[in-house]
Amino acid sequence: MYKLWQATYKEILLLKRDLGGLAILFIMPLVLVVTVTLIQDSSFKQINDNKIPILFVDNDNGEVSKSIVTNLKKSSAFEIVSQINGENINETQANQLVLKGKYQLAIIIPKNLTVNLNTKVENNVSKILANFMEDAEEKETIQEPIKKEISKIKTQEIKLYFDPATQLAFKNGVKDAIDKMVAKIESQSIYQVFQKELEIEGNVFEQTSFIKFSEINPRKKHTEIKPNSVQHNVPAWSLFAIFFIIIPLSINIVKEKNQGTFVRLKTNPVSYATILGSKIITYLSVCMIQFLLMLLIGFYLFPYLNLPALEINGSYYLLFIVALFVGLAAIGLGVLLGTFASTPEQSAPFGATLVVILAAIGGVWIPVFIMPKMMQIIAKISPMNWGLNGFYDVILRDAKFIDIVPEISLLALFFVVMLSISIYYNKLKSAV
Amino acid sequence: MPTDVIHIKQLSKRYKDVDVYAVKPLDFTIQKAEIFGLLGPNGAGKTTLISMLCGLLKPSSGTIEINELNFQKNKREIQKIIGVVPQEYALYPTLTAYENLMYFGAMYGLKKSNLKNKINQALKDLGLHQFKDKKVKTFSGGMKRRINLIAGILHEPKILFLDEPTVGVDVQSKNAIMQHLKNLNKKGTTIIYTSHHMTEAQLFCTRIAIIDSGEILIEGAPTILIQNTKNAIRLEDVYLSLTGKNLRDRV
Numbered sequence: 001m002y003k004l005w006q007a008t009y010k011e012i013l014l015l016k017r018d019l020g021g022l023a024i025l026f027i028m029p030l031v032l033v034v035t036v037t038l039i040q041d042s043s044f045k046q047i048n049d050n051k052i053p054i055l056f057v058d059n060d061n062g063e064v065s066k067s068i069v070t071n072l073k074k075s076s077a078f079e080i081v082s083q084i085n086g087e088n089i090n091e092t093q094a095n096q097l098v099l100k101g102k103y104q105l106a107i108i109i110p111k112n113l114t115v116n117l118n119t120k121v122e123n124n125v126s127k128i129l130a131n132f133m134e135d136a137e138e139k140e141t142i143q144e145p146i147k148k149e150i151s152k153i154k155t156q157e158i159k160l161y162f163d164p165a166t167q168l169a170f171k172n173g174v175k176d177a178i179d180k181m182v183a184k185i186e187s188q189s190i191y192q193v194f195q196k197e198l199e200i201e202g203n204v205f206e207q208t209s210f211i212k213f214s215e216i217n218p219r220k221k222h223t224e225i226k227p228n229s230v231q232h233n234v235p236a237w238s239l240f241a242i243f244f245i246i247i248p249l250s251i252n253i254v255k256e257k258n259q260g261t262f263v264r265l266k267t268n269p270v271s272y273a274t275i276l277g278s279k280i281i282t283y284l285s286v287c288m289i290q291f292l293l294m295l296l297i298g299f300y301l302f303p304y305l306n307l308p309a310l311e312i313n314g315s316y317y318l319l320f321i322v323a324l325f326v327g328l329a330a331i332g333l334g335v336l337l338g339t340f341a342s343t344p345e346q347s348a349p350f351g352a353t354l355v356v357i358l359a360a361i362g363g364v365w366i367p368v369f370i371m372p373k374m375m376q377i378i379a380k381i382s383p384m385n386w387g388l389n390g391f392y393d394v395i396l397r398d399a400k401f402i403d404i405v406p407e408i409s410l411l412a413l414f415f416v417v418m419l420s421i422s423i424y425y426n427k428l429k430s431a432v
Numbered sequence: 433m434p435t436d437v438i439h440i441k442q443l444s445k446r447y448k449d450v451d452v453y454a455v456k457p458l459d460f461t462i463q464k465a466e467i468f469g470l471l472g473p474n475g476a477g478k479t480t481l482i483s484m485l486c487g488l489l490k491p492s493s494g495t496i497e498i499n500e501l502n503f504q505k506n507k508r509e510i511q512k513i514i515g516v517v518p519q520e521y522a523l524y525p526t527l528t529a530y531e532n533l534m535y536f537g538a539m540y541g542l543k544k545s546n547l548k549n550k551i552n553q554a555l556k557d558l559g560l561h562q563f564k565d566k567k568v569k570t571f572s573g574g575m576k577r578r579i580n581l582i583a584g585i586l587h588e589p590k591i592l593f594l595d596e597p598t599v600g601v602d603v604q605s606k607n608a609i610m611q612h613l614k615n616l617n618k619k620g621t622t623i624i625y626t627s628h629h630m631t632e633a634q635l636f637c638t639r640i641a642i643i644d645s646g647e648i649l650i651e652g653a654p655t656i657l658i659q660n661t662k663n664a665i666r667l668e669d670v671y672l673s674l675t676g677k678n679l680r681d682r683v
Contacts, residue, residue, distance in 0.1 A: 002538065002541070002543070003538060003539060003541065006534070006535060006538035006539070007535070007538075007539070009535075010524070010527070010531070010535040013526075013527055013531055014524060014526060014527065017526035017527070017567075018526065259520075259521075259522060259523070259524065259525070260518050260520040260521065260522035261522045261523065261524060263488060263518060263522060264516065264518060264522035264536065264583070264584075265539060266487075266488055267486050267487060267488060267511060267514065267516040268511060268536070268539040268540060269508050269511035269512045269539070269540060269541065270539045
């Protein structure tokens, strides 16, 4: 124990003297979590609060285009720009402006959209109403010209020009919203024409949606648990930060090999377990401090930055248990990397890239469920994914200890396997 | 009556995927309180032999007995009685001299108060006490060499292995190191030492072995070796007559 404590003290001193390493371990993760959460929150606000200017070219000038404008304004996400320097813009200008990246989106409403929509709807309604006639000859006399009239009307196309740099998620969101808006306008027109044809006065058709949806969130002691971006970001980026420990740890091991201190230790009456144990204790303590700092940032700093404060639905001690096992998994990987690498130039970039890859496949950036099938399988063997699920279980799902056992067992197994490989490899290279 | 502290029998080393032996099968003994010098050109097998003797390298064949113990069965016991001073500065540059020594001393199991006294004494003996709280990375080559030596002798080893302990140091540092080693030897420490400094070896060693191409060419007390070699007046003459004057550059 005495040797272990002295070796741990030496590791602490080495860390204390390495300002760059300390920055990687403590400052960088904090900067990372604050920056990423602020950016995510601001882009969320941009969609909700700050209006995105979009170009609107109205070649229709009818009820439908007016209705689209009204709905777009109502959504409060967009600022409609239809004139530049006091002149109406056309499709070519709009296309150019969007391609240059001045605007993210241009909506081009085709000519005669209202007229054609009304004609089509009127004809369709007349055709339906004709079916109620008993005289087949008369029915055919009415339906035949309608069919011809309908076939003359071509499908109308609302054109959307997107800035090529626009993200797919934004594109899909806009497309879905406009699609929904157009469908609503079409159904309203159908109701109106029916009313007109049947000569009914007033608003007899209830036009509000019959089917609605509501989001049901988990509850804890009669309080609804509403997930927010902070609850996703803090665990995800804490995990990322904890795994970054593999860089200073692997460099520490590589340096010991290169400085000759490791060779000296091999001649000393001290076991490899003591040397490794001191590193594990030191770096695991660092992981826990890192995690605590991340939580404190979430609790106390985020509200000052107009971000929601971190809320933990599960128990704190379970959260720290998950963090402990995540730390062990990261340390196992760091020891392995340090054992195999020969220079810090090998271990540092490789370690950084490895963490980024593990984060990507582990679902830190993109949720695993939207990944391709193959990547979903790979994600299941990523320690970051086990860690992330463990954190989500506690923070969002109010998990009990038994619920996190699978994740922490996998993390523990990963640690043992990494360490065993390192010890075996070291033994192979060792002397007697 | 002299006692063997190191006894090696048919000891050899051939590295993996290399046809030639780094150390050809050899037998010799080293007696208690001897200063045994291992001399030879670069690549002769000195470091390989020392590495096997201090348990860093596994021999391809043969046996090593240190104080009647062997590495297979008594690794920890051997490690407690040997001290190793490697050729490179095996120190943590960002730790102070004192912190480095506290750590390496503790790894030998030396308890804090006893260790502190030993460190302070050794630092005084080697003229480094006023620099004990300075980081090793700020030290000159000679200062690092002296700290490197102290780190290997804090536990007062019975057998001390030194791989070129004075390489690249100034005359003053060299003198301090050699004087300290002589004092240790007087107290009964057996020293096994490699060097390229012939004069230093001639004056310091009680027995010398000249090794080349993995085999011991000659072995004996420096004065006897000089006497037995034609036209030799110094150890260097003996050395050159045995190993030749050709350069030994190798990649």
